[in-house]
Amino acid sequence: xxxxxxxxxxxxxxxxxxxxxxxxxxxxxxxxxxxxxxxxxxxxxxxxxxxxxxxxxxxxxxxxxxxxxxxxxxxxxxxxxxxxxxxxxxxxxxxxxxxxxxxxxxxxxxxxxxxxxxxxxxxxxxxxxxxxxxxxxxxxxxxxxxxxxxxxxxxxxxxxxxxxxxxxxxxxxxxxxxxxxxxxxxxxxxxxxxxxxxxxxxxxxxxxxxxxxxxxxxxxxxxxxxxxxxxxxxxxxxxxxxxxxxxxxxxxxxxxxxxxxxxxxxxxxxxxxxxxxxxxxxxxxxxxxxxxx
Amino acid sequence: xxxxxxxxxxxxxxxxxxxxxxxxxxxxxxxxxxxxxxxxxxxxxxxxxxxxxxxxxxxxxxxxxxxxxxxxxxxxxxxxxxxxxxxxxxxxxxxxxxxxxxxxxxxxxxxxxxxxxxxxxxxxxxxxxxxxxxxxxxxxxxxxxxxxxxxxxxxxxxxxxxxxxxxxxxxxx
Amino acid sequence: xxxxxxxxxxxxxxxxxxxxxxxxxxxxxxxxxxxxxxxxxxxxxxxxxxxxxxxxxxxxxxxxxxxxxxxxxxxxxxxxxxxxxxxxxxxxxxxxxxxxxxxxxxxxxxxxxxxxxxxxxxxxxxxxxxxxxxxxxxxxxxxxxxxxxxxxxxxxxxxxxxxxxxxxxxxxxxxxxxxxxxxxxxxxxxxxxxxxxxxxxxxxxxxxxxxxxxxxxxxxxxxxxxxxxxxxxxxxxxxxxxxxxxxxxxxxxxxxxxxxxxxxxxxxxxxxxxxxxxxxxxxxxxxxxxxxxxxxxxxxxxxxxxxxxxxxxxxxxxxxxxxxxxxxxxxxxxxxxxxx
Numbered sequence: 001x002x003x004x005x006x007x008x009x010x011x012x013x014x015x016x017x018x019x020x021x022x023x024x025x026x027x028x029x030x031x032x033x034x035x036x037x038x039x040x041x042x043x044x045x046x047x048x049x050x051x052x053x054x055x056x057x058x059x060x061x062x063x064x065x066x067x068x069x070x071x072x073x074x075x076x077x078x079x080x081x082x083x084x085x086x087x088x089x090x091x092x093x094x095x096x097x098x099x100x101x102x103x104x105x106x107x108x109x110x111x112x113x114x115x116x117x118x119x120x121x122x123x124x125x126x127x128x129x130x131x132x133x134x135x136x137x138x139x140x141x142x143x144x145x146x147x148x149x150x151x152x153x154x155x156x157x158x159x160x161x162x163x164x165x166x167x168x169x170x171x172x173x174x175x176x177x178x179x180x181x182x183x184x185x186x187x188x189x190x191x192x193x194x195x196x197x198x199x200x201x202x203x204x205x206x207x208x209x210x211x212x213x214x215x216x217x218x219x220x221x222x223x224x225x226x227x228x229x230x231x232x233x234x235x236x237x238x239x240x241x242x243x244x245x246x247x248x249x250x251x252x253x254x255x256x257x258x259x260x261x262x263x264x265x266x267x268x269x270x271x272x273x274x275x276x277x278x279x280x281x282x283x284x285x286x287x288x289x290x291x292x293x
Numbered sequence: 294x295x296x297x298x299x300x301x302x303x304x305x306x307x308x309x310x311x312x313x314x315x316x317x318x319x320x321x322x323x324x325x326x327x328x329x330x331x332x333x334x335x336x337x338x339x340x341x342x343x344x345x346x347x348x349x350x351x352x353x354x355x356x357x358x359x360x361x362x363x364x365x366x367x368x369x370x371x372x373x374x375x376x377x378x379x380x381x382x383x384x385x386x387x388x389x390x391x392x393x394x395x396x397x398x399x400x401x402x403x404x405x406x407x408x409x410x411x412x413x414x415x416x417x418x419x420x421x422x423x424x425x426x427x428x429x430x431x432x433x434x435x436x437x438x439x440x441x442x443x444x445x446x447x448x449x450x451x452x453x454x455x456x457x458x459x460x461x462x463x464x465x466x
Numbered sequence: 467x468x469x470x471x472x473x474x475x476x477x478x479x480x481x482x483x484x485x486x487x488x489x490x491x492x493x494x495x496x497x498x499x500x501x502x503x504x505x506x507x508x509x510x511x512x513x514x515x516x517x518x519x520x521x522x523x524x525x526x527x528x529x530x531x532x533x534x535x536x537x538x539x540x541x542x543x544x545x546x547x548x549x550x551x552x553x554x555x556x557x558x559x560x561x562x563x564x565x566x567x568x569x570x571x572x573x574x575x576x577x578x579x580x581x582x583x584x585x586x587x588x589x590x591x592x593x594x595x596x597x598x599x600x601x602x603x604x605x606x607x608x609x610x611x612x613x614x615x616x617x618x619x620x621x622x623x624x625x626x627x628x629x630x631x632x633x634x635x636x637x638x639x640x641x642x643x644x645x646x647x648x649x650x651x652x653x654x655x656x657x658x659x660x661x662x663x664x665x666x667x668x669x670x671x672x673x674x675x676x677x678x679x680x681x682x683x684x685x686x687x688x689x690x691x692x693x694x695x696x697x698x699x700x701x702x703x704x705x706x707x708x709x710x711x712x713x714x715x716x717x718x719x720x721x722x723x724x725x726x727x728x729x730x731x732x733x734x735x736x737x738x739x740x741x742x743x744x745x746x747x748x749x750x751x752x753x754x755x756x757x758x759x760x761x762x763x764x765x766x767x768x769x770x771x772x773x774x775x776x777x778x779x780x781x782x783x784x785x786x787x788x789x790x791x792x793x794x795x796x797x798x799x800x801x802x803x804x805x806x
Binding site (some may be wrong): 401402403429431432434435436437438439443449463464465 | 580581736737758765
């Protein structure tokens with residue numbers, strides 16, 4: 001599979017179809033696989049593919065330093081591709097301006113040691129990318145090879161959330177206060193997120209300041225609530241924020257809460273279907289809220 | 294400025310740089326006998342962006358003092374009777390005497406970056422060209438870590454630098 | 467002559483410190499199992515072993531993430547300013563790694579250069595650091611490359627070394643450390659805990675400094691740091707990173723002026739009022755971080771602004787951090803990687 005991946009990328013670069021391949025590399029065995037930017041065909045042997053390729057490379061296609069390299073080919077897993085779908089719907093790139101290389105998740109990452117944050121994989125419904133220009137590999141037997149855009153709120157996906165929602169509001173608030181008290185505002189959650197592409201984030205606006213920049217309970221709640229609001233109906237659940245958080249804050253739970261609310265209210269799952277208009281960017285005469293009609 | 298007695302002075306200001314550089318101009322004019330020729334070059338993006346224009350006209354009337362006003366191409370009005378062009382270009386074509394001169398350059402970093410080499414080319418010594426860096430500061434006491442150009446903390450060791458000093462520093466300004 | 471303390475007695479001592487009203491900071495298991503230095507409520511939270519390094523650092527003891535420097539009140543058109551006293555609460559850091567403690571003497575230079583920072587110095591004077599010498603390390607550790615090691619004593623007031631059968635050897639390093647364990651240890655001449663060699667040396671700081679001096683504009687910066695996303699996971703958890711922001715937070719009645727951690731990796735960090743940014747791309751910001759640690763700080767204060775703890779690399783979502791960056795730089799310097 002890796003040979004096929006390298007060969008595909010080599011060919012794209014040789015033919016000049018793309019200027020850069022955004023893929024995974026691993027400079028030494030002790031490292032987690034990390035993003036690499038391959039611009040020469042002979043460097044394609046640096047590319048790797050394994051169960052630890054968590055990074056969502058879609059986050060790079062909106063960055064100016066990467067755009068400056070020219071037309072990219074980007075390697076995406078099924079979950080990452082959902083981010084591309086949303087970004088395209090939000091006009092952050094044009095589909096013919098990038099080449100999408102899909103990789104099927106041929107096996108599940110082992111949970112436990114080394115992969116404490118691979119929770120998303122257990123309930124994944126998109127192990128094979130659906131809109132890629134080329135897809136390499138076949139999803140593991142027994143998994144849903146093709147993503148389904150059907151929505152089911154009783155999904156195993158939300159098991160952790162459903163359990164959490166059984167708590168009283170006071171208990172839930174106490175939980176979030178404890179979780180968010182660890183936030184130091186390093187903004188790793190924002191920077192890894194493909195959806196956080198604003199040139200100037202609301203927390204960086206200081207004329208006037210909208211949100212306290214201090215990493216106090218007030219400032220942290222304000223930041224995470226603001227972030228959640230801006231992710232509602234857009235977050236594709238790639239869990240990169242959760243993986244990136246040095247303080248181990250359970251952002252996945254917060255994101256799931258948003259996702260479930262959107263599914264319940266609008267029967268919509270972000271990035272699952274290119275043809276379904278994004279819930280935040282669409283208007284319907286049938287909307288049940290009076291204020292919008 | 295006391296060290297510059299007997300020298301010709303060139304004041305170069307861009308945009309909102311006139312308020313800070315104006316103090317130095319006043320000082321020179323109040324001690325007029327101490328200095329040689331005084332040249333004031335002041336430019337802005339548009340005519341509307343120029344400040345203290347009435348003072349510019351008064352200064353132009355003083356002895357051995359010349360004032361060059363300019364606006365960026367496109368920033369002029371039909372009544373504009375002064376120069377049109379970017380400050381470095383205007384200086385290049387204006388025959389300001391470089392000999393025995395000290396220049397004070399205040400303005401946005403992009404203007405500074407292009408103006409200093411022009412003065413150098415005119416034959417001025419790098420040590421006689423002074424400028425002020427605009428680096429962002431938070432603490433002003435050499436702690437918060439953002440105003441540095443390489444090893445130099447602009448808040449503590451600047452913000453006034455000669456072109457000679459700047460040439461030794463990385464271009465983080 | 468060694469002095470030892472049983473782990474149980476050590477934990478009782480921690481509870482005693484808490485009972486005396488001292489702030490005690492130590493490694494605890496938080497959230498999904500991540501180990502963080504945090505204020506303890508009881509000694510039972512303390513995790514002394516079984517991990518290489520916490521995901522953050524102890525700098526919060528002396529340089530909190532957010533600290534009020536004064537408050538203000540609006541009285542009509544008048545503004546009333548009030549000083550805030552520095553926090554001098556006695557603080558004990560227990561279970562720090564030597565690479566954490568070593569950051570304190572390094573930070574002392576900055577906070578006492580020119581203006582002496584009273585907030586930092588008050589906390590520093592009130593803080594006693596008890597380290598645990600490292601018996602294990604991982605691929606991201608590189609203390610030995612920056613002149614430290616598994617039992618380096620810089621910044622420690624006392625050091626604990628894990629002895630067999632639930633004992634710790636206690637080595638007092640300073641008077642503060644001696645006072646803290648006075649009468650709490652048992653002499654045990656037969657116990658002398660051997661010290662591990664630590665990780666193999668991974669680069670030579672002289673080579674790095676030479677590269678940094680001669681290659682400010684090198685394309686290597688762009689190539690090496692291309693994947694950097696520009697978050698502050700490295701800087702905020704770094705024991706030596708000390709950059710901060712100053713902001714006002716308040717309402718129509720008044721508020722406070724507060725000093726918050728900041729990171730040179732953020733795009734807004736150096737933006738001028740005009741909108742011009744001298745460090746407009748991520749490569750320039752990464753270059754600043756490495757230059758600051760391995761050239762600017764050593765030139766200015768004679769100390770490397772890095773203790774080799776590897777926290778930045780462990781926390782980096784894209785496996786960069788100081789170590790991987792420096793190894794890549796060393797490869798470029800050796801000529802084994804071609805710069806595009």
